[in-house]
Structures are given as structure tokens and as C-alpha cells.
Amino acid sequence: MRKNVCLKVLSLGLAALLIISLGGCGKKEEVKKTTADSFKEVTPEAKAEETMKAFSNDTPYGYGDIGVEQTVLHSPTEEWQYAHGATIDYFDGTFYCVWGVAKVNEGDPGGHLLMSISKDGKKWSTPQKILGEPKYADSGIQYSYGLRGLFFVDGKIVVSYKIDEMASMAVDENGHRRPKFGDEYIVNRGEYAVESSDGGKTWQSSDYCTGVAYTADSLNNGRIVSWAGKYTDDLTMKSKWERWSIDTSLATADGSTVTTEPYGFQAEDGTLRCFFRTTLPVLYGAESYDGGKTWTKAYRTDFSSDASMFKFGRLSDGRYYFVGNPVYNNNRFPLALLISEDGMKFDQWYTIHDDIPQREYGGMYKSGYYAYPSVVEVDGYLYVAYSMNKETIAVSKIDISSIDKSKLTLQTPVSDVFTSDLQNFVNATGMWDYTAGLGYTSNMSNRFDFSLSDTKLENGKDFTLETDITFLGNQFEPTKEFAGIVFGASKSTQDTVDFSKDSYYYLSLELKGFTRFYSNDMGTVNGHGGHIPLTDDLKLLQKY
Template identity: 25%
Template sequence: MKLKILTSSLLPGIEDKPMSHAANILELSSGDIVVVWYAGAYETSPDEVILMSRFNRNSSTWEDPVIIVDTPGRADGNPVIFEYDGKVHLFYVTIEGGGLPEEIGKDYPGAIKNNLIRGGWDTCPVKYRISYDFGKTFGEERILRKEWGWMIRNKLLKLSNGEIIFPMYDEVNWKAIFGISEDLEHWEYTGYITTPRGCIQPAVVELEDGHLLCFLRTRDSFIFRSESYDYGRTWSPPCSTSLKNPNSGIDLIKLIDDRLIVIFNDSFDRRTPLNAGISEDGGENWEIFDLEREDGEYSYPGIIQIRDKLVHLVYTYRREAIKYVVMEID
């Protein structure tokens, strides 16, 4: 098995918003590739906005980002982008509880370790906007969930029965939740699963019709897994995998050839190194590859495989930028 990096680059940013984090990537039905992320002075800062950049295939470069969400005096974050029925849905959250002091926001991983994060992402409603022109413009803000506490991070997945599953989580109680919908308007919520010390930010793949596999970010030092055999209605008790997790974001996809690839930090306590794991047996065993090994933070991956069969990855690069990588997997 081989993993070859074909290209890599840093996405352009905005000068007065030096911190970039939590990117997601999508190939649109138009053929465009877009990336969304949030940027600001520091994590949870009141100037934090949602940005979008589009890949220009003619020049093979990323266009300068545009601000697509900017709530005055509030931090917007964790954008998730999904296309359904010709419409592009942008989901995101807005901190309503005031955010965190600057000294904490500038060292968010440290704040997590020291349990100093109340008043930040646990005080968000979940919102969305819809675009009818492939993300060139977005409509008015709508509310998916008004009550504070639930959060989003990883991408939605269309299942073999036509339903859509939205991995979500409870930032207050550290539980994984799954939204299930046929039309992105009416939702059923399931899951509410947790690990001994708590889990968030589930990532989901469909192994076979109705058989879903979920990987979970945890406080338990390892990625945990849970499975569903009824399109996400019920879930098995989470159990530990062999993959380390320093309480940092992960992403998981099923490739066209049915192999799985997970992007994660192979560490118990740092957001470096950044690694890719490839499994040929449904996630039981993994071959691990290095993507980043230097000091710094390399985290919060977003990964897709597009029509050219190449794997496209974005992730936080030292909190300074979003890095884009194209990989070929043999």
C-alpha cells in the first residue's frame, strides 16, 4: 500500500484575521472545489468569521477567500458545507455566551486540557444558509437548533436509502448525536452515545447498506468506534480502537474501492504528528502514514475523494492557515 502526496499549498487568508481553523472541503456538482473555515484574531474572538475559497482550475490556484458569514460582535465557527438537490447548504454555529478571554482563546488546546472552556462553543445555536448558485451567494440565516449546547464539525453523508445523516454532538455533556433527514428540513435525532470520559465530533461512513461506522474524538486517549445496522437509528456501545487521540478532531471516509482512510493525530497529548491511516478490513487494522511531523499544531482535517479518484485533504496548519493536500493512494 502506498500514499503519495501530489501537491500541497496553503490557502490564502485575510490579513487582519491571523488565526485559521476547522476547514471543510466539498466538490460541487458543478465541478468546483470549495473550502470553508473560520478565521479571526484568536479562537472564539468576536471578530471570527466564516470564509470560503474556491479552486480555480484554470490557474490551479485557490482564489482569495470571501467572508460568507459575519455576525457582528460574535464568533462564528465550525462551518460544514453540503450539496443536496442542487442547493448548497452551509451549516455553522455562533457563540452567544460571550466567548473566552483572549489569553485562553489563543491557547485553545491548552484550555481544553485545563477545562477552561465554558462560555465558548457550549453556548451556540446551530444555523444554516442556502445557496442556489453553487456557493456564490447565500440566503438569509435560518436556525436548525436554537437551544445552546449542540455543535457540528464533520460532514453530512447521504446514505444508500436516500436519507442524510448529520454527525453532531453535545458540547456540554460530551455525547455524540446524529441527525437523520430526508430533506434537510425535518430531522430525527438519535445516538446520544458517549465514552468513559466523553466524546464529540463523530465522523461517519456507510460500510454496507444500512451498516454505519462512526469514529469519535474522545478524552479517553484513543479514537473510539460505534456501529449502527439500521441507518443510524441505534448505535452499539462505543469501544476503543488502536488509534491514538489527543482530544483533537478527526475525519473518516470510505474510498471508491471500499478501503477506509482516517486522518488523525498519532499522539496522546499533542496535535502533531498528523497522520493518515488506511484500512482494508472495515477499520479493524490500519497502516499509518505521516503527513506532518514538525512541531506545531496540525489538526482538524477535512477529507474527500472526488471524481478524479484522488483524495483531497484540508487541515489547520499551525493555526496560521489552512493547508490543502492532494494524495494518491495505491
């Protein structure tokens, strides 16, 4: 039987209440508890390295369909073309969503924060600025505000933020961020917070939650944690924030250039599990047995992820969830909900969004279709806030009851699907090798050792391709950084380059990541690989 749990801290008013008797008068008064109970330390059943190795989202099933309603809160304009980092929470009958905007590029000077409010999670107010216009540094470059977290303290809305200053060399003549200048050229000029006592209408400087990120989760003893590395036993969240640290050196040794943006959950036995985004195809994770004071090293998991921020949590019925991009394809696609019964095996995958949103503006670091989800559960629904193409902010409402109604079906192994079609394959010119039961594979010596292959396949037939590639869509021209595969309508031109005689199709692929492309459904792109039938009407193929 599932246990009824609720880990989300909404306000001090939801903290545990202590009932005391007033001497002799027979009356009782509720006194708000202000300090968490002592944390009962956990004795782990296995070493953290073994637990993380078993932590997995591998699944034999395809995606399940669930009830999702999407509302767009913010669309890009000519003046503000960038939007990202949405954070959503719920307090006293109202939803609040906060995000950051910039003029063109991620990190451009002059960026500020917006907030939108809703009573039902579907109809949202016009976004309003939280802070005034950023001031200018001595260099003449405008500061930029960066969102840190959203909290509710003593009935007040609290937004924590940072102020960034970009070096002169990193800004062009139009006041926008230059290419090829990274975070080392951005100076953090301090972390601050503002609070509102009137539902976000007016804001004042605040001492609460300064330097605390994301939103607050509560442990089983009442301790409040921010998975970005802080915790407090002060249930008012006004003070006593302690910092934790986790050794991520194993991820670095494994080749990850970034180990960041942690998030986690508390397991049923009280163990804290905290996971890190990496540049590898999987997450790294660590455990704490004393409520976050000390941590094991972060070890490699078997949980796939697309180098993007994610969220873990527990539903009110006790099940565990992951919301994010579980497929490693460098596109942050699709946005999915994964469910686990035991907090170790997240093998139930459900689609939140798998359509490709239209990008309206270009800009630096604006790759990724669905990114940086934030999640809150209210009255039988999950509300997920996220950015699309780093320019549009949306909230999707998910009916939790639809999860149990959705039917998951076993996927047919790729080799079984295509064994009967292997006779249709014809060798390319030294680029591809035939593998029995699989098809043709490419063995590249480096990222850029081929550009176009003249592999031909009869139009309408399926194919299997396994190599170091990532699908990009149909908007890219072949360059030294991209591989193109040309498919033909007949075998008559296998040895020619005269493509005018037949109908050929070009598919653009980036030479990094790992994806297996295969086909069994018309016109779909599946998260465990691309379903790409070679048909005339498929939008993902472009006539060559």
C-alpha cells in the same frame, strides 16, 4: 474483488433517479427520487464491545510514501492570527472550502467565516467572507460565528453556522479571550444557515440544514447522515432531520474528560460505526444496526489517536480510510492516511505531512501542527483540508494510485535494534532503572518528580527511553512541568556537573502522554515514537 462504492452525497442531482413512462407518448422523463428506501436492519455477528476491541490501527510496518501536493489557501495576518476548522466538498465541477478565523485566540469575539473556491483543487480563489460583520451583544462584546457544516441542496451551496457570545469576565481589555476561561463561559445564541445560488458570490438566509454539522454522507439505502448526530430520509435535505444519541459513559469512566467530534462509516454489511475523539490514547466507538436510529454504547477500541478530530470514509474502490493524527503525542503530528481492506484493521499507514510547520503567532489553544482534516474524493484523488498551527489553512491533493505503488516495510523491533548498544549506557543518579533488552526507563511517581537527569551517553550513540513523556521540540526551557535529559560526549564527566568540559545536548520533554523514543534513522521523527539520533547536526537537539 473490491466493490465499487460511493458514499459521498454531492447534491440532490446525484440522488437515485426513477424512470417513468408518460402515458401514450412514448417519452420518458427522469423524476428525482426524494425519499430514501427502507433501511434493511443488520443482524450483527458479534457484540459491539467485541467488535470495538478488535478495531485497530496497530501495524508492523513503517510509513509509506505517497504522492501529495499541498496548496495554502490562507495564511495568518497581524489582524487575523487564528484560523481553523476547514471543511471541503465538491459540487458541480467546483471545490468549496470553508473555515473560521479569529483575531488572536481560539474563540475570540468577532470571529467570522471565509470561503475559497477552486476548479482543480490546486488553484484557489482569494478567500471571501460568507457573512457580514458579527453584531454586538448587550454586554458590548462582539458575537462570533462558528462553522457547523457545508452542504449542497437543490443546486445551492448551504453553510450552517452558530453564533457564540462570550461572557464579559472571559474577555480582556483588548477584546480577546482570557486565559483559564472554558466553554462554560461561551453561550450559543443560536444555529443558522445561509445559502448561495450563484457559486458563493451572494448569500441569503436559509432554512436548510440548520443545526447540521460537517458534510453529508449517504448510506446504502440513500439515507443521509451527519455523523455529528443527525440523519434524514428526505433526499432533498430540506426537512425531517432526526437526531440520534450515543451513550459515552464508559469513556468517561475510563478517564476521558472529553468525548466529542464523532465521525464514522458504513461497513459492508450495512452496520454503522461511529467513533469519538477522547482525551485517552484511543478512540471509542459505537455501532448501529438500523441506520442510525438506535446505537450501542460506545466502547474502547484499539485504534490510537491524538485527541483530535479525524475523518473515516470509503474510497470508490471499496477500501476504508482514516485521515488524522493516529499517534498519541499531544502535538497532532504527523498527518497520516491509514488504509484498511476490511474496515477493521487499518494497518497500512501513509505519510501526508510529517514536517513541522513554522508558527507565526502565539495564542490560546493554538497547539497542534496538523488538525481537523476534512476529506473528499474526486476523480482518483483525495483532497484533504486542514489547519496548520491553527493559523494556516491548506489543502493537500493525494494521488490514490500512489497508495498501491508505495512499499511498506516491516519495522525492526526496538529491543533488537538496541541490544548491541546497551553497554554504552551509564546509570544516572537514581532517576533511571536498567531493563535488559530495552535500556533505561524512568519510573515516576507523579508528573513532576524530576526536572533534569544527568544521564550521559557517548555522542553519536543511540538510546532507548520509555516513560510518560511527550516530545516537544527544541523551543522549551526546563521548568517544573518539563523534563530535560542531558547527553554527554564522553564518560569522563559522569559524576560531575561541570558540563563545560564536553559537548552536551538538552532535549525538552513534557511529562504527559506516552511515547517511546528510539533511533535508527538520521534526522527523522517517526509517528510510532521519536527517531532521535544523538548527532551534532540534528535540529531536534539543542546544545546545553
